[in-house]
Amino acid sequence: MKLSLLVLSLLFFFFIHRHRHVHSSAVSELDALMALKASLDPYGQVLTSWARGSDPCTGSSFDGVACDEHGHVANISLQGKGLSGRIPPEIGGLRSLSGLYLHFNALIGEIPKEIGSLRMLSDLYLDVNGFSGEIPPDIANLTNLQVLQLCYNRLSGSIPRQLGSLQKLSVLALQYNLLTGAIPASLGDLASLKRLDLSFNYFLGSIPATLANASSLQVLDVRNNTLSGHVPAGLKRLNDGFQYENNPDLCGVGFSNVQPCPTIYLDRPEPLGPNALSKKNIPESADLKSSCGEAHCPNRLSGRKAGVVLGVVAVIAVIGFAVTGFLTFSWHQHRKQRTPSSLEDSDKRVSSGQVIENYAKGASPLISLEYSNGWDPLAKGGGGSAFSQEVFESFMFNLEDVERATQSFLESNLLEKSSFSSVHKGNLRDGSAVTVKRYAKMSCKSDEAEFLKGLKLLTKIKHENLVRLRGFCCSKGRGECFLIYELVPNGNLLQYLDTKPGSGKVLEWPTRVAIIIGIAQGISYIHEDKGDKPRLVHQSISAEKVLIDHWNNPLLSDSGLHHLLADDVVFAMLKASAAMGYLAPEYTSTGYFTEKSDVYAFGVLVLQILSGKRAITSMIRHGVEACRFEEFVDENLEGNFSETEATQLARIAILCTRDSPTDRPSMRTVVQELNTLISIS
Structure with missing residues (x-):
């Protein structure tokens, strides 16, 4: 009897403790959401459904907020809402958040370091805003992060080398900012990285050789920077996926419009000794390895030879200062002559409004999906020959994203079904609604070349009175193909x-x-x-x-x-x-x-x-x-x-x-x- 009472008491204590924990967690998230509302929407004209007396996980309150099965806030989708405030530090209180979509707004201020507390976050979309300041190194704490979109802002400073620890990151988009410094060699350690866009910034130094060894990398865009030095030969494998225009000081072999490197790049002198050059003064992307190894290099600088070499070094140093002054002048001239793209005027940077207008004309903002490699065509290697690189990158989805959009084809998302297909509704990572048409392999043309030809044809059909194709995915393992259309x-x-x-x-x-x-x-x-x-x-x-x-x-x-x-x-x-x-x-x-x-x-x-x-x-x-x-x-x-x-x-x-x-x-x-x-x- 006493034992039974003890067990009941323990169970009661556990229930009360758990109830308090869940309740306090919910209250904490509600506080964070209300702080978010006050800061993102300072004039109270947008997030009118966010009220303290409401539950963010039930009913129609808290527009743009979605919760997981445990009643925790898991997704905030407020893209294109006209928000004009800042992201508050309280964002760090939403510990279960997996998706944060604040792109296409007019948000300002710095990105708070508290974002680094969101350990469950997989998608971070802050692009097309007015954020300034530096990229917080704390983002490196987001070990589940797959997509980091910070493009089209006014971010400055350098890229934190700590970002190289994000092993699940597949897309890093930093284009159209004010970023400077060297490209961190640590970015080459990103095993899952498929797309890296650093274009239209102010990066200096060389392209790290480590990027050529990034096995998953499909697209590298470094256009319109001030990069120099040797282009790693391994980047040739990217073909059209490697964009490097308007970096006139790059050199290398096998790249169009790139001059061969002078001898100084091809035959680098060995280090003068352990104290001659300090690594802290050399960009991170520089190659610090000597040709003979680290501690086993013979000491060739002795006696008169050392004096001669030191004299030569002094002369080189003087010349170096002169060259530096010249390059500084040239750099400023170069910035004035930067080649404009379709998104940038020749004399000023692109605005958020211009970007939104450009996207509205048909460009896809789904960068996280454009470069996925989930496409497993029914033809062996047929996809590459059937599609251009641009089309291939613009329409490809992977199976994981299709399943995620439809919640693994949840029954409640089923719109219609026939003997040969089914249609499901879903939401993509950027929050846009789509329909997914699902076909078994036996419903598709058996001739693989004809099938791919048909897919290619669908990508060419674009009219305001025709439903727009967003992409497609075929899984050889599942024996199914999926067509993704706008809803x-x-x-x-x-x-x-x-x-x-x-x-x-x-x-x-x-x-x-x-x-x-x-x-x-x-x-x-x-x-x-x-x-x-x-x-x-x-x-x-x-x-x-x-x-x-x-x-x-x-x-x-x-x-x-x-x-x-x-x-x-x-x-x-x-x-x-x-x-x-x-x-x-x-x-x-x-x-x-x-x-x-x-x-x-x-x-x-x-x-x-x-x-x-x-x-x-x-x-x-x-x-x-x-x-x-x-x-x-x-x-x-x-x-x-x-x-x-x-x-x-x-x-x-x-x-x-x-x-x-x-x-x-x-x-x-x-x-x-x-x-x-x-x-x-």
Whole structure:
């Protein structure tokens, strides 16, 4: 009995202690979040949902904050929120934080050293802000850090050599800052480093030879610095991944626009002795190894020879001071003549606004994903030959990032599923929402070269009315391929058909007209030669493929998808299209798709949008032909539509759905007529 009471007492004590610990931890995190709010948003105009009386891990409070299964803050995603304050030291209280995304804001001040307390942190995005001061060496304490984005700020000083201890770091982006000094040789010790961008800074000295030995390194960008000396020959393996332009004092063999090194670089003199040169005066990247070894070098400086050598050294020193003065002058001239890039004006540094605008035009900010090596193509080495280096780096995802985005394909993230694919929603490391289309290997083309050709084609399709491809990943081990698209939030057009009044899904007349025009523009783009994109046929246009964004703009999905799917999968998609009435009649006799087949499907879509119905009955068609509005215009509009526009749209629908493909207009003609209609009305 006494033993039972003792056990119960211990259990009770443990429960109380644990409860207090969890409670105090939660309170501590709440205090840290409130301090973060006050400092990041000093005017209280952005983080209005962050309230002390709320729980950051439940409900809709604390916008941008996500918690783990233990109720601790694990992710803060506040990118592009217009924050204008500073990061407070209290950030160090969020000990379970694994992702901190504060990029694309206007934050200022120094990066607090307390960030080094976030031992669970794997992603740190502070790029495109106004941070100043030095990079805190305490970041080296973040042993789980994989991505460090500090680019496009005003950071100064040198790179802490301690960063070389971050063995999980795969991306280090420091471009467009005010950083100086030598490139630390310790960066070559980063075993997982895939991308190192130091461009558009003020670095001096040589490129460390250790970087040439970094086995995982794929991209090294040191453009527009003041680097000099010998370029390590081992960097040739990076091919186009090594960018070094506008460092005129670099020398080496095998690099375009780089002069061969003079003899002084090729045959370095041996050290004069243990006290002749102090290592502390030599940049960290310098090679301090003598050709004969450390302690076993013979003493060649004795007697008169030593005097002669010392005299020579004195002369060299005098010359050195003169050269230094000249180089200093040249350096300042060089800084004035730095070659501008697309992100930098010729006479001033880039602003945060300029960068955001540039990214909005299509550049991908997902640097942590661009350079991942998770791509395991079904073809042996086929990816490198099928894609240029730029495309390869811009669209590659690895399996780990795909699984992380979808929470390992959690059931609650499943949007739709068919016999050959499934679609999941997810969030990338930068916080952006995506859909991941998952295909088994058997659903893809068996010819590996054709499959890769299809993938390459998808990367060339870019239009404001087409869903944008963010990337792809194929895992040979899993036997699956994944296509990652931007998430279009308001569902597909099918959800806006056969709706009831008051459902919130009834589209106003101007919105319907705009959707029709947008779809037409997207299909017209597919049908035309644009740059290196060939003429294409969509083959599976339907209301289900038309997605609607926040502003009710239409985006056509699955463009070009049939070029990488197996024939039986494509045929299954065609059967579904035929069942819904989108399949052009000539396909049953010819078995071929043409651009006019897409035109037919577009005509059916116009009828659906005008009528608000999924099924186009004979009564609707007769009403269109006779221009009886009450028979083909959606009654949910309650007469709020333009009869002129309805008449013209009905005429276009009739032309597009004619039985003979030769009687149908081209999509270019359709777009021209629609534009004329808008200008008239």
